Every structure is written in structure tokens, then in C-alpha cells.
Amino acid sequence: MSDTAAHPSQHPDENPGVRLREVLAQMPDYKPGKPAAAPAGVTAYKLSSNENPYGPLPSVLSAIDDAAASVNRYPDMAVTALTQRLAKALDVPAECLATGTGSVAVLAQIVNAACDAGDEVVFAWRSFEAYPIVTQLAGAKPVMVGLDERARHRLDAMFAAITDRTRVVLVCTPNNPTGPCVHQAELEAFLDKVPSDVIVVVDEAYVEFVRDPEAVRGLDVWRDRPNVVVLRTFSKAYGLAGLRVGYAVAHPPVAAALRKTATPFGVNSIAQAAAIASLDAFDELTERVETLVAERDRVVRALTDQGWKLPQSDANFVWFPLGADSTAFLQACEEAGLMVRQYGDDGVRVTIGEPEANSRLVEVAGRFGAR
Ligand SMILES: *Cc1c(COP(=O)(O)O)cnc(C)c1O
Numbered sequence: 001m002s003d004t005a006a007h008p009s010q011h012p013d014e015n016p017g018v019r020l021r022e023v024l025a026q027m028p029d030y031k032p033g034k035p036a037a038a039p040a041g042v043t044a045y046k047l048s049s050n051e052n053p054y055g056p057l058p059s060v061l062s063a064i065d066d067a068a069a070s071v072n073r074y075p076d077m078a079v080t081a082l083t084q085r086l087a088k089a090l091d092v093p094a095e096c097l098a099t100g101t102g103s104v105a106v107l108a109q110i111v112n113a114a115c116d117a118g119d120e121v122v123f124a125w126r127s128f129e130a131y132p133i134v135t136q137l138a139g140a141k142p143v144m145v146g147l148d149e150r151a152r153h154r155l156d157a158m159f160a161a162i163t164d165r166t167r168v169v170l171v172c173t174p175n176n177p178t179g180p181c182v183h184q185a186e187l188e189a190f191l192d193k194v195p196s197d198v199i200v201v202v203d204e205a206y207v208e209f210v211r212d213p214e215a216v217r218g219l220d221v222w223r224d225r226p227n228v229v230v231l232r233t234f235s236k237a238y239g240l241a242g243l244r245v246g247y248a249v250a251h252p253p254v255a256a257a258l259r260k261t262a263t264p265f266g267v268n269s270i271a272q273a274a275a276i277a278s279l280d281a282f283d284e285l286t287e288r289v290e291t292l293v294a295e296r297d298r299v300v301r302a303l304t305d306q307g308w309k310l311p312q313s314d315a316n317f318v319w320f321p322l323g324a325d326s327t328a329f330l331q332a333c334e335e336a337g338l339m340v341r342q343y344g345d346d347g348v349r350v351t352i353g354e355p356e357a358n359s360r361l362v363e364v365a366g367r368f369g370a371r
Contacts, residue, residue, distance in 0.1 A: 006271040010316035016077040019228065025135050031129070038337030041065045045357035047333075050176065050206075050317050052239035053353040054288050056274070060240075063277035067270045075269035079163035080243075082272045089279050090219065092249055097145040101266040103205060103246025104257065108134045108171075110229060113257040114199050115140035122161045123170035126151045126177060126346055128203065131170055140167070151178035151319060155190040162198065169194065172203045173216045177341065177349035178321075179313030181215040181278040190344040192227055199254065201229045206315035208237035208289050209296070215314060219249060226251045233270075236316060237289050292316050296352045302362040307370030322371060329368055338362045 014031045032144035038044030056064065079099045085096040089288055100106035107130065111121060123131045125144035143166070158169060173182040187202070194200055218230035233246035238356040245267050248258055278285060299318060305312060311319055322329050322340040330342040333350070338361060340350045350361055 006341045008235050012227060012241070014310050024141070024267075027133055027136050028129075034339045034341075036337070036339050038333075039335065041222075043356070044337040044339065044354050045360070046339045047317075047351040047361070048349075048351045048356060050239070050315070050349075050351045051060060051241050052236060052288070052292070052316075054358075055265055056237055056239060057278075057281050057284055057325060059281050060277045063273045067273035071268070071269060074265050075267065075272060077265050079177050079267050079272055082267070085279050087249060089248055089282070090249065092093045092219070093252075095252045095256050096249055097247055098250060098255045098262070099245065099247045099267050100258075100262055101244040101246075101271075102235060103231045103248075104130045104134070105244070105263070105266065106231060106246050107131075107201065107203070108137070108257045109261040110199065110231075110254075111135055111138045111140060111168055112200060112261045113254070119167045120165045121168045121170065122158055122164060122166055124172065124175065126159065126175075126343060127170070127172045129177045132171075137194065138270040141165075144183070147175070147178060150180065150323065151175065152180045153182050155182070155186055158209050158223065159190060159193055162194065165184050166195075166198050168199045168201060170203060170323045171216075171322045173218075174206045174313070174315040176205065176315065177317065177343060177347070179311050179315055179317065181210055181301075181312075181314040182222070183212075183214040184216050185214070187221060191221060196227050199227055199229055200225075200233055203231045205231070205233045205236055207232065208286075209293055209316050210314040210362055211293060212312070212314050222251075223365075226254075229254060232276060234260050234275050238275070238285060240278060240289070241276055241277050243274050245271040245275050267363070295355060299352060303365055303370070306362075306366050307366065311370070317349050317351045319347055319349050320365075320371075323347070325371065332364050332368050333361070336360055338364065 036044035036046040036050050078185050083094050083097050111134050115138045119140045120143050121135040121140050122143045132142040143161050145161050148154050180367045204218045222230050223229045230249040235241040326342050326348050342348050
């Protein structure tokens with residue numbers, strides 16, 4: 001080897017670099033939840049990504065094991081068995097279902113199917129961090145509408161933000177990272193006004209944890225409204241975050257468009273098998289969800305007794321609207337071995353995890369002092 005064959009990167013002046021889309025420079029990087037880490041002698045808990053703290057059920061593990069034996073083959077591209085099983089579980093026609101590699105991917109399929117460059121996507125803020133990223137990647141423009149003082153969606157303001165460039169509205173219920181759900185009556189009133197050619201996505205990633213009797217029932221609003229899409233995931237209550245499978249319930253023309261914008265063979269064969277086994281284990285998984293809901297209620301009661309004023313949570317996390325104190329709270333949590341998620345100067349989101357982790361959160365919050 002002669003040193004005349006030097007790597008081009010040694011001559012940066014002569015190499016302007018490849019051309020990438022300008023929008024990438026404006027986009028924040030997606031920040032994954034930090035892995036668990038703790039001071040010596042302290043058990044660390046990862047409460048930063050709204051994951052289910054329970055590992056897979058034995059029946060789900062055995063389905064994963066069986067499916068692993070045939071990974072030399074491509075998965076069923078049409079995701080037939082899982083689609084049929086979901087259609088039965090949800091009581092919707094199979095042609096109304098579209099799957100993807102997590103509901104984040106299904107959301108991207110929706111935005112890619114609906115938006116041309118310069119079209120607008122309206123959503124609340126703060127809400128799910130993926131919303132602006134998915135929107136901008138599609139070449140569309142995010143239109144972000146602030147939450148109210150109880151950290152709830154302001155559907156009137158979201159309606160006012162709709163223009164003739166609006167193609168999609170995202171309604172996150174319960175809202176990640178703040179916790180409250182949208183109510184059925186307010187969503188219906190909103191949908192009655194929204195132009196029927198605008199897609200309204202009801203993102204129900206946490207629906208299994210909802211206990212508010214007035215909460216949105218996505219499938220009910222979907223049933224007779226052709227522009228509504230319900231987004232669900234196996235990542236949270238079903239505990240399959242690592243396998244990446246989510247789905248949309250949409251009317252047939254929209255569902256067909258979502259299949260066109262999907263990554264071919266995206267939902268892998270192990271994920272398909274595990275999702276089916278999880279639907280078959282619904283009762284056992286429901287028990288775990290009940291335990292997490294009871295833990296959430298225990299944590300919220302304890303924090304309220306300490307004097308904290310938190311927004312309602314109908315999900316598997318609680319939101320501390322700490323403003324400028326957010327970094328100090330994050331540090332207090334990390335010193336106690338709790339990995340939590342800070343959102344700038346807005347607040348800190350903490351996932352409901354193992355009972356010991358939740359109790360430790362209550363201790364840390366008590367020492368920190370209620371706000
Ligand atoms: C976690 C989450 C999702 C789902 O993510 P997956 O891609 O299915 O793992 C979707 N929407 C919201 C609001 C979420 O918090």
C-alpha cells in the first residue's frame with residue numbers, strides 16, 4: 001500500500017461531503033431513554049421509556065422460540081395470521097387493519113401517505129417526540145398547539161390551526177409525556193367540525209391503562225368516520241417493545257394506502273408470532289396491566305399526599321411539570337438509581353415500573369419537596 005491512496009477524509013477541503021436533505025439539520029435527534037445505571041450498591045431501574053417492567057410470558061417466549069427456527073425465510077409480507085387474529089380481537093374487518101414496525105412506523109406510513117411537501121400536520125405540544133420528526137421527514141410542516149394548564153389537548157385551538165394545507169391531525173390520548181386523556185365528548189365535537197378530507201389519528205398507545213370513564217374510545221369514533229385512524233401498539237401494555245409491532249385501524253382506502261407506504265417485510269416473523277401469542281394470553285397480560293394501574297394510582301396518591309400538583313395520568317407514567325427545576329429533579333432521581341426522562345425546562349416523565357422502583361420514586365420526590 002502506498003500512502004498516495006490516502007482516505008478522502010484526510011482532505012476535507014477537497015471533499016464538500018455528500019448532499020443530504022436540509023431538513024435533517026433542523027431536526028432534533030430522537031433521544032432514547034437512558035439505560036439503567038446507578039451508584040455502587042444501589043439497584044438501577046429504567047423508568048425512562050414507558051416500557052413494561054415485566055418480561056415476556058412463558059407462552060409468548062415459547063412462540064418466539066418456535067418462530068426463531070425459521071428466520072431463514074422472509075416473514076409473511078401480508079402479516080396474514082396476526083391481522084386475522086387482531087380483526088377477531090377488535091371486532092373489525094381485516095381489510096381495516098394495517099401493521100408496521102411499531103406504531104411510530106405506522107404513523108410515518110400515515111404521514112407519508114397523506115402529505116406532499118409543504119402540507120401541514122397539526123398536533124399538541126408537548127406531545128410524543130416522534131411527531132415532529134416523522135412530519136419533517138415526510139417534507140411536511142409541523143403545526144404545534146400548546147397544551148392547557150392541566151397539560152391537556154386544546155382541541156378548539158387545534159381546530160383553529162387547521163388550514164387548507166392540513167392533511168393530518170394527531171390526537172395523543174393519553175398524552176405522552178403529560179398523561180391526561182382526551183374525552184369522548186370533546187373529541188366527537190372536534191371531529192364534527194374537522195373537514196372530512198383531513199385524517200385524524202387517535203394515538204392510543206396507552207389505551208389499556210386508561211380508567212377515566214369519560215375517555216375517548218377510539219374504535220367507537222372510528223367506526224362511522226372515514227377520516228379517523230386509530231393507532232395502537234404492542235410495545236407498552238403487551239410488553240413487546242423490543243420486537244417492534246404496531247397497527248392502525250383505518251377505513252379500507254386509508255388502510256390500503258398504509259400498506260403501500262409500509263417497509264416491505266417490515267414486521268418480522270418473530271414479532272408476528274409473539275403478537276399473536278400475546279393476544280392469546282390477553283387475560284394474563286390484563287392482570288399485569290391491572291397491577292401497573294394499581295401501582296400508578298398508589299404513586300399518584302402518595303405524591304398528592306406529599307403536596308405535588310400533577311396532571312391526571314391515564315397512562316403508565318407520571319409527569320412532573322417542574323419547569324426550571326427539571327434538571328435538579330432528574331439528578332435526584334439518577335442519584336437514587338432511577339433513570340427518568342427530562343424534557344428540557346418543561347418537566348420530567350417517570351414510567352411506572354417495578355413496585356420497588358415506584359416506592360423509591362415516591363421517596364425521592366418527598367425529599368425533593370413537592371411543587
Ligand atoms: C410509545 C408510543 C408509541 C408506540 O411506539 P412503538 O413504535 O409502537 O413502540 C406511539 N405513540 C405514543 C404516543 C407513544 O408514547
